[in-house]
Amino acid sequence: MKMLAGRLHLKERGLRMETVDVPEPGPDEVLVKVTAAGVCLSDVHLIEGGLTPRLLDGDVVTLGHETAGIVDRLGDRVEGWKPGDRILLQAGQRDRRGTVYTRGVDYDGGWAEYAVARADTLVAIPDDLPFEQACIIPDxxxxxxxxxxxxxxxxxxxxxxxxxxxxxxxxxxxxxxxxxxxxxxxxxxxxxxxxxxxxxxxxxxxxxxxxxxxxxxxxxxxxxxxxxxxxxxxxxxxxxxxxxxxxxxxxxxxxxxxxxxxxxxxxxxxxxxxxHYGSDPEHVEELVRLARRQRLDLAASISDVLPLADAPAAVERLQRKEGNPIRLILRP
The missing domain is CATH 3.40.50.720 (NAD(P)-binding Rossmann-like Domain)
Structure with missing residues (x-):
């Protein structure tokens, strides 16, 4: 099974929309059908060369550290989730030594039709929180x-x-x-x-x-x-x-x-x-609770929603600050 993904080739700092294999979740992972992914200035810095992944295995990565979607398939050891659950993904994960790996930087992110995520990086979101708003909460x-x-x-x-x-x-x-x-x-x-x-x-x-x-x-x-x-x-x-x-x-x-x-x-x-850099998992969870209780309204933050295939155009708009956007969202 194939899917579309926005892949950054680091050697030439080129963003390419490519058809790749849908990833397979490992035993402790979940396959997520992506419904919304944010375009961040950090993505622009990665493309331009101002930021470079420190922990990436290889020189190609799917961008996108702000991701929301629906649980599609569970790894063999995953419990507490089921297909169809609405979720967002934490923008990174820690290994056993405490090293933080950033999604869409050190491992493949959400500028794709599907993404694999470790089960402990999923956060449930309420039914009345739109995916476009949920995906920008991390970061x-x-x-x-x-x-x-x-x-x-x-x-x-x-x-x-x-x-x-x-x-x-x-x-x-x-x-x-x-x-x-x-x-x-x-x-x-x-x-x-x-x-x-x-x-x-x-x-x-x-x-x-x-x-x-x-x-x-x-x-x-x-x-x-x-x-x-x-x-x-x-x-x-x-x-x-x-x-x-x-x-x-x-x-x-x-x-x-x-x-x-x-x-x-x-x-x-x-x-x-x-x-200061990023946030910890509890900060994302706090914000989801605030959104669930209607204390946090992010509707005004969504400047535009574009098809995933238009990721390069979204990057150009952010580079030019066209329309002075808060967040541009990609929808697979």
């Missing part, structure tokens, strides 16, 4: 959620600013509002992104040229600055508007040095810089 929503709740440990009433209101930052604004951060400030050079931030719950949306007003807006500076832009200038700017004990969390990828312009200022205010 697009769970990464900012983990950055906010685990890395930054934002508390209700904390003044927080988000730099970069794209696929991750837009959800950060929404989630900060959900947990009671105040004020929530969005910083983005694009007017449509600022308008979107306000619609999602930001109290203030600023152009980067206006960021100098943040200290006044917050009455002394930010408790937390979240960088989802991955731009060195953003980090330098954010450090200047942190309050005493403030944290800068780096969730965007710049592949550039982090510069502290004044160590005396940094030390006097007892500031700190924290790296």
């Amino acid at each position: 697009a929503v769970s990464t900012p959620w983990a950055a906010i709740t685990a890395t930054a440990q934002v508390k209700p009433g904390d003044a927080v600013a988000v730099w970069g209101v794209g696929g991750l930052g837009a959800h950060a604004v929404q989630l900060l509002r959900l947990i009671g951060a105040a004020p929530v400030i969005a910083v983005d050079p694009l007017a449509p992104a600022r308008e979107r931030a306000l619609a999602l719950g930001a109290d203030v949306a600023l152009d980067p040229s206006e960021a100098g007003t943040i200290r006044e807006l917050t009455g002394g500076g930010l408790a937390v600055a979240l960088d989802f832009a991955g731009v060195p200038a953003v980090r330098e700017q954010a450090l200047t508007v942190l309050g005493r004990g403030g944290k800068l969390v780096l969730a965007g990828i710049a592949n550039q040095p982090v510069t502290i312009s004044s160590d005396s200022f940094f030390n006097y205010l007892k500031l700190s810089i924290h790296g």
Whole structure:
């Protein structure tokens, strides 16, 4: 049995839509019929060469770390699931030594008609949560959620600013509002992104040229600055508007040095810089519970749905930021 898949050939950094064999699930795995898969800026970085798989066995991989679908077939040792179950897939898995392998990076992902997943990486989703929304919870929503709740440990009433209101930052604004951060400030050079931030719950949306007003807006500076832009200038700017004990969390990828312009200022205010990457399984499960209880609405996050065969076009749209998308979704 054959299927269509979006395969990245790393030697030439080429994305090709290819017909390949449907994978066979191992004893502890499940074959999933993919119904929706997100297109992330990380996928673009992989294609362009800004990211390289560290743990991939070989030099070709099916992209897609944001995946939802229906259980199709069970491995011999799998219990607790049945064909027809609606699920999303965690964006990665750990081996026995604790090494994290990322779906669609270190092993084949969801830009395909079918995907194999270890049974312990499946998360059940409610019937009223559309697959297009469910598939983006791992990464697009769970990464900012983990950055906010685990890395930054934002508390209700904390003044927080988000730099970069794209696929991750837009959800950060929404989630900060959900947990009671105040004020929530969005910083983005694009007017449509600022308008979107306000619609999602930001109290203030600023152009980067206006960021100098943040200290006044917050009455002394930010408790937390979240960088989802991955731009060195953003980090330098954010450090200047942190309050005493403030944290800068780096969730965007710049592949550039982090510069502290004044160590005396940094030390006097007892500031700190924290790296952040991805999320843990419990963060995805928390977000599914919030969605089940109607506390989290992701309908506005789905910018467009395209056929799987149009994956290269979706990548080009994201590269150009055409329409300023939050998430483009591929539907096999």
